[in-house]
Structure formats: C-alpha cells, structure tokens
Amino acid sequence: MQIPFWKRMLSYLRPIRIEHTGSVYNPYLEILLINGRRQLNTKDAIYSYDDKYENFKIAFDLIDWNHFQGKSVLILGLGLGSVIRLLEMKAKDRFVYTAVEIDPEICKLVQKYTLSDIEAPVEVNNVDAEKFLMLRDEKHDLILMDIFQSAEIPKRFQSPEFLHRLKELLSDNGIILYNRMNVTDKDQTDNSAFDKDFSQVFPRYKALEIKQNFIFINNKNYLL
Numbered sequence: 001m002q003i004p005f006w007k008r009m010l011s012y013l014r015p016i017r018i019e020h021t022g023s024v025y026n027p028y029l030e031i032l033l034i035n036g037r038r039q040l041n042t043k044d045a046i047y048s049y050d051d052k053y054e055n056f057k058i059a060f061d062l063i064d065w066n067h068f069q070g071k072s073v074l075i076l077g078l079g080l081g082s083v084i085r086l087l088e089m090k091a092k093d094r095f096v097y098t099a100v101e102i103d104p105e106i107c108k109l110v111q112k113y114t115l116s117d118i119e120a121p122v123e124v125n126n127v128d129a130e131k132f133l134m135l136r137d138e139k140h141d142l143i144l145m146d147i148f149q150s151a152e153i154p155k156r157f158q159s160p161e162f163l164h165r166l167k168e169l170l171s172d173n174g175i176i177l178y179n180r181m182n183v184t185d186k187d188q189t190d191n192s193a194f195d196k197d198f199s200q201v202f203p204r205y206k207a208l209e210i211k212q213n214f215i216f217i218n219n220k221n222y223l224l
Contacts, residue, residue: 003018003033003038011034012036018033021105023106026042028043029105034049038080038114045151047080048081054210056086056146057086059208063217063222067222070140070141073095073098076100076147077145077146078099078101080106081110088119099125100125101124101125139174140174142174143166143170143174145157146179158190158197163198167201167218177217178217179213179215180215180216181212182212183212191207194216204218204219
C-alpha cells in the first residue's frame with residue numbers, strides 16, 4: 001500500500017498513525033509513520049520498523065555475506081517484514097523467504113503494507129511456529145528467530161529442545177540469528193540462562209550486544 005506523499009512529509013514533523021487494530025494474540029496493534037517509515041507497535045514493544053529495525057540491521061552489517069552461499073531464509077515472527085527489507089538492501093534478490101507468523105492480523109498488515117515492495121519470493125504461513133517446525137523437513141540456510149509476545153519470548157521458544165529443532169532445520173554452514181530483549185533485570189537474568197543453553201547447542205556461537213537487544217549467532221566465524 002502506497003502512503004500519500006503529504007503523510008510521508010508530515011511524518012518527519014510528528015508520528016502519524018496510519019492504522020490501529022488488534023487480535024487475540026495482540027490486543028493492541030498500531031502502525032505509525034515516523035520519518036517516512038512504518039513502525040508496527042504493541043502496547044510495550046516495537047515489532048517492526050522498516051530499515052530502522054536496528055538490532056537486525058546492525059547484526060546484518062556484522063556478517064561477511066561474501067562467505068555465505070545460502071539462499072533459503074526462514075523467518076519466525078514476521079512483523080511488517082523489516083528483516084526482509086533489510087536483507088534485500090544487503091543482498092538484493094539473492095534470497096527466497098519462508099515466513100511464519102501466528103497472528104492473522106499481522107499477516108493481513110504485512111500483505112497490505114509491505115509485500116508489494118519486496119522483489120523476492122515470500123511465502124507467509126499463518127500458523128504456530130512450534131507446529132510448523134515439527135512438520136517441517138526442508139532445511140534453511142538462514143534462520144531468523146524473532147518471536148515475541150509483546151516484549152517477551154514465550155518459554156517454549158527458548159528451550160533446549162527448540163534450539164535443537166532449529167539446528168536440525170539448518171543447512172550445513174547455515175546461520176541462525178536469535179533476537180532477544182536486554183532491557184530489564186529479568187531480561188538480563190533470562191539471557192544469562194539462555195546463553196548457557198545456546199552455547200551447548202551451538203559451541204561456536206557469539207552473543208552480539210546491540211543497543212537494548214542481544215542477537216545470538218550460531219557461528220561467530222561468519223562475522224567480519
């Protein structure tokens with residue numbers, strides 16, 4: 001969906017609300033236009049922010065893409081597709097995307113506002129990620145884990161069993177990037193415990209501290 005020019009210009013002066021909706025999974029969903037970019041918010045978290053989704057933007061900048069030969073990308077937790085836009089800026093039409101998003105309202109929003117701007121093929125699956133992964137056989141070269149319920153990751157997506165399942169679905173020499181908040185004292189305690197679990201499954205890992213997030217990468221050898 002094209003945003004009118006006047007709204008884009010006005011958004012450089014103040015945030016413009018372009019849609020407000022909700023669902024069973026996210027009772028409050030709001031799309032703001034800020035400095036010409038679409039930001040998807042819940043009451044207490046930013047789910048997506050075009051090319052300003054800085055945790056993944058910075059993480060992508062730290063990866064040596066010249067030494068990564070993969071093509072298939074699995075995205076767990078879609079938002080408005082910021083990670084796809086960022087990867088297209090980085091690698092143009094190099095990738096093919098499979099996205100998993102449980103919230104049907106978010107699926108409608110990404111279809112309405114984003115997918116028409118993306119050149120690469122994107123398959124959007126409106127399904128629970130745990131069920132999707134249990135039935136999945138195809139391996140992926142890049143897995144981006146970005147599932148949140150507002151500002152928290154559901155426990156089932158943090159377990160060693162879940163991490164082992166991600167590893168099973170990762171191709172040889174593939175990359176996993178797992179996004180986590182690092183704001184509250186609870187976040188820091190949870191991240192310390194998660195670090196131990198992640199390192200057991202991916203011994204070559206590295207935790208990238210990026211502003212108010214950690215991005216865990218399975219193999220630090222892909223970093224510049």
